[in-house]
Amino acid sequence: MPEPEPYDALILGSGQAGTPLAAELGRAGWRVAIAEREHWGGTCVNEGCSPTKLMIACAETAHRARRARDYGVEAGPVRVDLGEVRRLKRELVASFAGGSERRLRGTQGVTPLLGHARFTGPGEVSVRTPQGERRLTAGHIFVNVGARPALPPVPGLGHVPHLLTSTSIMELDAVPGRLVVLGGGYVGLEFAQMFARFGSHVTVLHTGAQIVDREDEDVAGTLLGALREEGLDVHVLVRDLRVEPGPEGEATLHFRTPEGPCVRHTRHLLVATGRVPNTDSLGVEAAGIELDARGFIPVNADLETNVPGVYALGDVNGGPAFTHVAYDDYRLVRDRLLHGRGHLHRLPTYTLFTDPQLGRVGLSEREARARNLDILVATLPMAYVARAIETRRTAGMMKAVVDRKTHRILGAAVLGPEGGEVAATLQMAMLGGLPFTTLRDAVISHPTLAESLNNLFMTLGDVPPLAESDSVAFHPAGELHA
Missing domain, CATH: 3.30.390.30 (FAD/NAD-linked reductase, C-terminal dimerisation domain)
Structure with missing residues (x-):
């Protein structure tokens, strides 16, 4: 077993809080190690904000082209090359992720490690890298491991030939003829409209009384009307959903709405019903870190966990799951640790x-x-x-x-x-x-x-x-x- 290497700070995850914090602490003279399990830059750069917004722009271009006659412009038939959209998406991700890695490796005092990190004891972390296991210790540890799509307990979900998440749907190279989306929140609606504009016939199934549950009823209703006007098949108050094998290799979805029983057939189904924190393989019990009932890490106003010196930043602490909130978590911790000052309250x-x-x-x-x-x-x-x-x-x-x-x-x-x-x-x-x-x-x-x-x-x-x-x-x- 290798001897533990001492650092001033360990950062687990290179998302929108971990990456700038590592660079800032390194520039301040701290000895910092940052471990990333999968890809530099975190969810936003690789699977979230950046790639999805590029794909939305591609879908909007197709939509505007189809509407050209509304503006007195004659245009030919519109065909979306989803393989080319995927290439553009991959190119953008590679550029942003590569930039994040280069900045980390170019910052004095920062040691980037690609590998799976888990706690092995109080103040101690083991990182399994391609070159072997490394044991690290530090007085300050920052957990920025994010979250991943959750799969709902829908009977027969495995019968769907192409069960998709917000990550895997961006790797399709052909536009599905039909797409069913489970979830009428931010992720589900963005992808639903995107693929409708690519050319899919899209059905959205949402269990809540309205889409975008946290908004006022009039705002949600206006958005619902706009999506339906565009041709999306959106259902709310969906109950008793189950999936059965269907004809010609498709899956058959049975469900109820206030209007009665419904049936839809599809080969592609996107699950967008929430996310779960990446704490199940983190070994938090070895460090004595407490989790809530959903697996998130509770924190105080300084983003510190129940273990002094251990902090949770970004989606993993159960706060609003937005990139700008994760980045503000970094600023809050930076201000406390490096400048000894408080941080303004957030305006959501x-x-x-x-x-x-x-x-x-x-x-x-x-x-x-x-x-x-x-x-x-x-x-x-x-x-x-x-x-x-x-x-x-x-x-x-x-x-x-x-x-x-x-x-x-x-x-x-x-x-x-x-x-x-x-x-x-x-x-x-x-x-x-x-x-x-x-x-x-x-x-x-x-x-x-x-x-x-x-x-x-x-x-x-x-x-x-x-x-x-x-x-x-x-x-x-x-x-x-x-």
Whole structure:
């Protein structure tokens, strides 16, 4: 058994928290080892944000080409070469992952190790590399091992010839004639619309009462209508799903909806019903690290586990499973350890890259009312937005929740063209503590999508700006901490 090698810090996983943290600690003079089991850069670079957004762009190009006549343009038949899309995706992933590895290897004080890491005792980790096993010890250990797609307990799921996850579906080299998607959340809807635009007949099965469960009913319903208008076969409140062998090598899916029993046939089924943390092979029991009932690692406000000196960053700690949150985990730990300072509370935000795109920041109306907040609610259909009308992309709506007394914006959903970008404008106003009247009365370039914020807040009526004596000291969204 090799003798343990001492380090100042060990980082398990090279995701959007682990990679920058390793580089930052190395530059600060720490001796750092970072172990990566599969691919440098983590889920976002290899299987998540980067490759999926490229593929969505390819699908959008096909969709726009098919809509050319709507803009007075004559175009020929559209055919998607999914093999070429896959090549572009692989090329992008290789570039981003290679860049992550090069940056790590080029940082003084950082030792990158490709291999499976697991705890072998308190403060000790074993890494199984192609060159052999290495034992490492450190006073600071950071777990950034992420999560993977979960398979739901659906009877007969194994009868599907091509059972796909969000990772394997991106490796298809031909467009399926039919695709069934289990799950109406962010991952399921992005892939559902993507493959519908590639040319598949897509069915979405969701057990919840509405797609994108956390959104307000009107926002979710508007998105559902847009997807159905585009031809997607979307079902909610799905019950009693089971899979049986079908004709000609297909699988037959039986299920019930409020309208009655349904049957669908497919050779391809995408499972997008959630993710499970990669803690089952981490040996956490050897280090005394506690897990919750779902296998995630609970942490305190400093992202430290129940074991002093051991931290959990990114998806594995059970927080919001977004790349930007994982990156902020790195910044929080960096600020605590290297600069001895606290970290601002987060303002929750995310973007769903469907079309219409959904940008969300802060509280929904449902969340605000659940907290018994005194609010005003502003809504505006995208059909009333000049830029959306001019570009013939009027599906969607805008919605903002405002504190009645302080006029501060508590949250917003922007469902429409570049919804995430417009939501970021609202986020900046929220971070700056601006009352909604500032955006209502701002002179914004015409005709832009952001200009519609004037109109959105005009729907609240003739509300005067707050007097200076009524202004409230601003602390960045502490009540919205995720």
